[in-house]
Amino acid sequence: MTKNYEKYTLEEFITDEDFICWVKYPTEESESFFQTLIKNTPSQAQLIHTARVAIQQLAVASKQEAPADEIPVIWTDIEGNLIGTQASRAGLQISWKYWVAAASIVLVVSLGFWLNRNAWIKPTSxxxxxxxxxxxxxxxxxxxxxxxxxxxxxxxxxxxxxxxxxxxxxxxxxxxxxxxxxxxxxxxxxxxxxxxxxxxxxxxxxxxxxxxxxxxxxxxxxxxxxxxxxxxxxxxxxxxxxxxxxxxxxxxxxxxxxxxxxxxxxxxxxxxLIAKPTLLLNSQELQGFWFKNAPIEEIFSALEKAYGVEIIYDKEVMATCRLTTSLTNETLFEKLDIICAALDATYKLIDAQIVITSNGCN
CATH class of the missing domain: 2.60.120.1440 (Jelly Rolls)
Structure with missing residues (x-):
């Protein structure tokens, strides 16, 4: 980012797309950039905080549903503030973008006051x-x-x-x-x-x-x-x-x-899937978790039954894959690591499903 944020005004922060994205959808990169900016430019820290709160409150306010009988009161307050702000700027030529920013600030102040005096609309309640x-x-x-x-x-x-x-x-x-x-x-x-x-x-x-x-x-x-x-x-x-x-x-x-x-x-x-899937079978049923030169389809089927999971793989590609192993003491993911290592395969989790990728077995 090469913008001169050190000299930004409140209106410029509120209408800056990169700044808005940081506030609403922070990434590791944007968080690092703006935190460094605050640290290196203490004179802008309060302004950045005010702009950030304004954007957050607007995002919250846009999702709130006010009672029908309260809406005229809210807009009367906002309209009054907007008229006052507009009159104070008479004779000035400003772009629509900055007028939106000014109106947004007034809207935030009005809604912020209204939110504080109406407990039912607090985001944490x-x-x-x-x-x-x-x-x-x-x-x-x-x-x-x-x-x-x-x-x-x-x-x-x-x-x-x-x-x-x-x-x-x-x-x-x-x-x-x-x-x-x-x-x-x-x-x-x-x-x-x-x-x-x-x-x-x-x-x-x-x-x-x-x-x-x-x-x-x-x-x-x-x-x-x-x-x-x-x-x-x-x-x-x-x-x-x-x-x-x-x-x-x-x-x-x-x-x-x-x-x-x-x-x-x-x-x-x-x-x-949860971090550590638990077995859904009793100790007697677990005795069957020993396989000797068993088809991989049989092993995957046993795992699906034991943990209630779905394992997706290409049955045709892995049709000749067989394995001799005991899978009684390991966790689900440890079992999958053992199987995939033995068959030169990999797996990943997609929407709670285990997807196996393999080039087949000779």
């Missing part, structure tokens, strides 16, 4: 918004200790609530849904009830199950929410108030040893 809007009586458990707290829900489901976390739930699970609200981290062991789905709302992400065990990490200050499944199946989807269609149809179904990462900023769901 999703949990509070949902619990307050519940039509049913809510019970809350807050874990301020340094260890996990056990919580038993009305239907007998068990929750392990980790420190600095809070959990709210309906005092009785009567009706069409068993609804739970989480801010923080918890492990759920849900009682099966095919007639009444179990739903967890966790800072923008919705997890829906019938009966299973899974964990959720959803702290308000974090940029991501994660869900990983231990047993059963889980439907995960983003919670969007302005979405007309069924949001669950755009979600992801997770099975054991899978997890999803939800980016709050981009509102994107990414599925992958």
């Amino acid at each position: 999703i949990y509070t918004q949902l619990t307050k809007s519940s039509a049913k009586p809510i019970r809350e458990v807050v874990n301020t200790s340094s260890s996990a707290t056990a919580v038993t829900l009305p239907d007998g489901s068990e929750v392990t609530l980790w420190p600095d976390s809070r959990l709210s739930y309906n005092e009785s699970f009567e009706g069409d849904l068993r609804e739970v609200y989480l801010s923080g981290e918890a492990f759920f062991d849900v009682k099966k009830n095919a007639k009444i789905p179990f739903v967890v709302y966790a800072n923008g992400l919705v997890t829906k199950v019938l009966g299973t065990s899974f964990s959720i990490k959803a702290f308000e200050q974090d940029k991501q929410v994660s869900v990983n499944v231990k047993s059963g199946k889980v439907s995960v989807f983003a919670q969007k108030s302005n979405q007309n269609s069924d949001p669950e149809t755009k979600g992801i179904v997770l099975t054991p040893n899978q997890q999803v990462i939800y980016s709050k900023e981009n509102e994107q769901l990414t599925r992958t």
